[in-house]
Amino acid sequence: MIGVREAKKIILDNCPSAKIEQVPLKKACGYVLAEPVYSPIDAPPFDQSAMDGYSFSFEQWDKKSELFVTGEVPAGNILTEATKPNQATRIFTGAPLPPGTDTVVMQEMVSTNGQSISIKDDQISKGMNVRKQGSQTKKNEIALTKNHFLSPASVSFLAGLGINSVKIYSPPTISIIVTGKELVNPGQKISEGKIFESNSFGLAAALAMLNITPVYIEMVDDDEMQIIKAINKQLNSDIILLTGGVSVGDYDFVTTALEKCEVNKLFHKVKQKPGKPLFFGKHNNALVFGLPGNPASVLTCFYEYVMDTISHFTKREYIKTANLPLANNYSKKSGLTHFLKGKMLPGEVLILNNQESYMMNSFAQADCLIELEESEEHFHKGDKVNIRIISC
Numbered sequence: 001m002i003g004v005r006e007a008k009k010i011i012l013d014n015c016p017s018a019k020i021e022q023v024p025l026k027k028a029c030g031y032v033l034a035e036p037v038y039s040p041i042d043a044p045p046f047d048q049s050a051m052d053g054y055s056f057s058f059e060q061w062d063k064k065s066e067l068f069v070t071g072e073v074p075a076g077n078i079l080t081e082a083t084k085p086n087q088a089t090r091i092f093t094g095a096p097l098p099p100g101t102d103t104v105v106m107q108e109m110v111s112t113n114g115q116s117i118s119i120k121d122d123q124i125s126k127g128m129n130v131r132k133q134g135s136q137t138k139k140n141e142i143a144l145t146k147n148h149f150l151s152p153a154s155v156s157f158l159a160g161l162g163i164n165s166v167k168i169y170s171p172p173t174i175s176i177i178v179t180g181k182e183l184v185n186p187g188q189k190i191s192e193g194k195i196f197e198s199n200s201f202g203l204a205a206a207l208a209m210l211n212i213t214p215v216y217i218e219m220v221d222d223d224e225m226q227i228i229k230a231i232n233k234q235l236n237s238d239i240i241l242l243t244g245g246v247s248v249g250d251y252d253f254v255t256t257a258l259e260k261c262e263v264n265k266l267f268h269k270v271k272q273k274p275g276k277p278l279f280f281g282k283h284n285n286a287l288v289f290g291l292p293g294n295p296a297s298v299l300t301c302f303y304e305y306v307m308d309t310i311s312h313f314t315k316r317e318y319i320k321t322a323n324l325p326l327a328n329n330y331s332k333k334s335g336l337t338h339f340l341k342g343k344m345l346p347g348e349v350l351i352l353n354n355q356e357s358y359m360m361n362s363f364a365q366a367d368c369l370i371e372l373e374e375s376e377e378h379f380h381k382g383d384k385v386n387i388r389i390i391s392c
Contacts, residue, residue, distance in 0.1 A: 001269040001271045001276070002270060002271065003270070003271050003337070003374060004270060007267055007270045007278070007280070007305070008304075010267055010280065011305060012309070014282050015312040015313070018034075018169045018312065018313050018314075022166070022167050023167075025159055025164050025166060028150045028155060028165075028166050028168055029150055029151070029152055030316075031168035031314065031316070032147055032148065032150065032169050032315040033144055033150060033166060033167065034168055035167050036144065036145050036146045037143045037144045038140055039137045039138065039139055039141055039143045039161050040139065040162055041161060041162060042133050042137070042139045043134065043136045043160060043161055044131050044134070044135065045133065046096045046097075047097045047130055047131070047132055047133050048094055048095060048096055048130070049092065049093055049095050049131075050104065050130060051093060051129045052093055052106070052107050053107045053110070054104065054105050054107070054110060054117055055083065055097050055101035056083065056087065056105070057083065057100055057101050057102055058124075058125070058127070059102070060084075060085035060086065060100075061085070061119075066116040066118050067116065067119070069116065069117060071083075071098070072089065072090040073091050073092070073095045073096070073098060074092045075092050075093060075094035076094075076095070077095065078096050080099070081099070082099040083098050083101045089101060091104060097130060103127055104128065104129035105117075105121055105128075105129070109124070144157070144158065147315055149316060150168070169315045169316075170313065171210075171211065171314050172310060172313040173237045174214050174237060174238065174239045174241065175214060175234035175241070176203050176214050177227070177230045177231065177234065177241070177243075178199050178218070178220070179219075179220055179221070179222055179242065179243065179293070180219075180221070180222060180244045181221045181222045181223075182194055182195055183219055185197055186198075186201070199291075199295055199298045200243075202295060202299050202302075203243075203298065203302060204217065206299065206303075206307075210307070210316075212310070216237070218230050222244075222245060222252075222253060224256060227245070228260055228261055231257060231261045231263070231288075232261055234286075235261065235283050237286060239289070239306070239309065240288045240289070241289050241302075241306065242254055242258075242290045242291065243291045243293055243298050244293030246277045246279045246292060247292065254279070254290050255268060258281055261283065262283060263282065263283045263288050264281050264282050265279065265280075266280050266282060267279070267280050271336050272336055272338070272339065273337070274294065274297040274300050274301075275291070275292055275297040275300050275301040275304075275339070275357075276292070277290075277292050278290065278292065279291075280305075287309060289301070294358045295363075296341070296359060296360055296363050297357040299363060300339050300357075300369060303369055303388060303390050304388070307319055319388050321386060321387065321388055322344075322368075322386075322387050323387070324344070324348055324349040324384065324387060325381075325383060326349060326350075326381055326384075327348040327381060328350060328351055329380050330351050330378075331379070332376075332377060333377065334376065337371060337372065337373060338371075338372040339369045339372075340372065341354075341366035342366055342370040343365060343366060343368070344367055344368055344387070349368060349385065351370060352365060352366060366390065367390060367391035368387040368389050369390060370385050371385065371387065371388070
């Protein structure tokens, strides 16, 4: 067996280079830019009104006379005729300022008298209520830098510049193969000796939180030929996740099936609990994880190993870490790193009950995984521990 740190290093050392693809802007949210984006226009593209009101030339207004309203310009329209001194144009939010004007007075700050207005705003100054051309972004300047995470606001910002596609780091293609003769799909009738399959549901849900949809999900019996067939069909995926059959039981066929599929074993078994039988290998550029069958082990290994691997592809950091004092005591034997389901409290973290690898009720309540070092045995309330925050 190898230690947790060594296992993680082996995985990242064997990750292929990230791939880049051009995607429509509507599908870019949640990904990371693979190159800087330059603005193709000034934004705003022209001097525009920030208010519904009246535009006029501040310098050519004598500060006393009424202004004669000569026209109107709603958003989406333009006026080409210049507004003259002591004249004004009715204007609406977002509309371009007519030639000869530089200031907008809010409609609430005027009194009207037929076709004329009197300005009642003592604080008005030149350029007020005007969005100047290029005041947000200038043409050809960097709008968003390389490695920028594309949030909904980022997408809206780029759309406002007229950009309709961007280059992102591609998410990996991921296949899920679940093994186990005892497994039955939820919703089906269950007979004695069978259990409901949950691992593919947990993995697919975890991937969905990362903006990734598995390209393939299959459930196969504990049969070596079936497992080999399923693996061979998916060796063109970037990542293959197998659950179950990686231990040393008489019906654990995954490791031998992987060998016959020419998957190069890089490690098998890690000094950790849960998930000690974890397998990692490689076939050309395909990364293969053999995850234990118990559902808590599957998700623990996913959060601890697979998410960091996906992050290598997408350049997005999914997991936040923290160092918090324990809220309760815990003891274990030395020799294994323990990953425990935890709940963050104000200023501390609680180790939950029901830590066994087949128990998911506590995992459903957990918002973090608590890492307890391999060499240590006794942990006391107040001791600081490292945690990985798994809630989104």
